[in-house]
Amino acid sequence: MPTDAASLEIIKRGFYEISDFPNVVGAVDGTHVRIKSPPVDEHIFVNRKNFHSINVQGVCDSNLKFLNIVSQWPGATHDAFIWSNSTVCELFENRTISDGWLLGDSGYPVRPWLLTPVLNPTTRKQQSYNGAHMRTRNVVERSFGVLKARFRCIDTSAGTLLYSALMCCRIVVAVAVLHNLCIDNRMPLPPDINDFPDHGHIAGPAYNGPLNDGAIVRERLINGRF
Template sequence: MIIIRSVLILRQPYTCHKSKLNMAAAFVLIQNRRQLRRERVFRDRNNPLDYMDDVDIIDKFRLPRFLILDLCGELRVHLEHLTGRSHAIPPSLQVMVALRFYASGNFQAVNGDVHGISKASVSRIVNTVTSALVTLSPNYVRFPRDDRSINDTILGFSRISNFPNVIGAIDGTHIPIKAPKDDEHLFVNRKNFHSINVMAVCDASLKFTNLVARWPGSSHDAFVWTNSTLCDSFESGGMNRGWLLGDSAYPLKKYLLTPVMNPSNPHEEAYNEVHTRTRNTIERSFGVLKMRFRCIDHSGGTLLFHPSRACRIITACAVLHNMCINNHVPAPRPQNPRGNRFITPDNYVYQGPNNDGMEVRRRLIHTRF
C-alpha cells in the first residue's frame, strides 16, 4: 500500500504538467491559424474626399469639394437603397465614381483612382448617377421665360458686341458613340463617324438654357430644331420676345436670325461680324463642356453605350456644366484647341423669297448696322 501510494503521488504532477503543455500547444496553434487567415479589412467609404486636396479634386472630378458634397446631398434620395448587405457603397463614393468617369471617359481611370470597385460596379454606378442627374435637368437647364430672366439674358448678350434683343445662341454638336446594333446607318454623320447630334441653346455666361440630345448623327441641324419643343413654343407665339442667333444650318425666322450669305454692303458685313461674335458663345459652351467632361469628346474615345444611355450621359454632363457655371468653377485648360466653325455652303439652309425672317433681319441691319 505504501508503494502504490508513492507511485500515485509521483504520477499526479506529471499528468498535470502534460495537460498544461497540451493547452499551450493548442493556444499556439490557434494563434498561428489566426495569423495565416486573411483578415477582411473594410475601408472607410463615408469620407472619400478627406485624403485629397482641393486642386486634385477639381482636376480629377471637375467639381470642387463643396459642390460635390452638395451634389451628394441632392442625389442621396436616388442613390441610397435599402439593402441587407454590409458596407454598401455610399452615395458620396457613387457620385465620385460617376464624376471621375465623366471627366476621363474610361473605366481604367476610375479603377485607378477609386480602388476596390469592379468595372461592373462602376458601370452600374454611372448608370444610376446619370439617371439621377437627368431628373435634375429641369432645375438646371431652363430657358428664360419670365421678364426678369429674359432681361438679364438680353443684357448679358448685349455686353459682348452690342447685338440687341438676343435671348440665346443656338448650334449643334456631334458626340461620338459606339456603332449601335440597331439602325447603325442612321448614326453615321456627314464626317463619317457614329454620333448623337446634340442641339443646345446657351446664354452669355456659357450656361445651357435648352438641350436636345436624342437624334442620331445623320439628322440635320434644321431637322433637330424643327422637331424640338422650343421651336414649337416660338412658332405658337409662346415666346414673343427676343431673338435666337444661329448659323446658316438653321432656317431664318423672325425669331431666329442667321448670317447673311454673300454680304453685298458694309452694313451686312458689320451685321455678320457682330452676329458671329455674339453667336460664338454656343461654340465656346460646347468647347468648355467637352474640356470638362472628356467622356463626350473625341479625346476621351467614344461613349460605349446604347444610344439612349449615351443621350442621358450627355444630359447629365450638361447639368454638371451648368452647376459649374453657377458656382464660377474655372474651366480646365484646353488640350486640343479648335478653331471656330465657318459658314460653308454645305450647312446652308435655303430660306425662300417670302420668309418673314428676311424682313426682320433687313430692318435690323438698316436701323442698327
C-alpha cells in the same frame, strides 16, 4: 429656357455686352458626340464626316450656361430638322417667347425669331451685322468647347462612348446639367480649354422655304442698327 420677361431681359443684357447686338435671348448650335456603331439602324447614326454620333442641339446664354439641350437624334439628322422638332422652337412659334431673337448659323432657317448670317454680304451694313452676329453667337461654340473639356467622355480626345445610343443621349444631358452647376458655383474653366475647340457642328445650309418673313426682319435690323 426662361420665358418670363425679367429673366429674358437679363439674358439680353449679357449678350448685348459682347458686341452691341440687341434683343438676343440665346445662341443655338449643334455638336456631334461620337458613339460606337449601334446594332440597330446603324446607318442613321453616320454623320457627314462618316462616323457614328449623336447630334446634340444646345441653346446657351452669354455666361456659357445651357438654357436648353436636346440629345435624342442620330448623327445623320440635320440641325434644321432637330430645331423644328424642339420644344424651344415651339416656344417661339406659339409666341410663348414673343420678344427676343436666337442667333444661329447657316445650318438653321432664318425666321423672325431666329437670325442667321447673311450669305455673301454685299454692303458694309451686312458685313457689320455678320461680324456682330459671329462674335455674339460664338458663345454657344465656346459653351460646347468648355463642356467637352470638362467632361472628356463626350470629346473625341477620349475616344468613343461605348454605350447604347440611348445611354449616350442620357450622358450628354447629365454632363450638361453638371456643366451648369459648375457655372452656378463659379468653378474655374479647365486650364487647357483652348486645346478643346468644338468642331462637332457639320450641318450644311438650311432650306428656308418659300416664306421670307425672317429675312425681312433681319434686313430691317441691318438697315436700322448696323
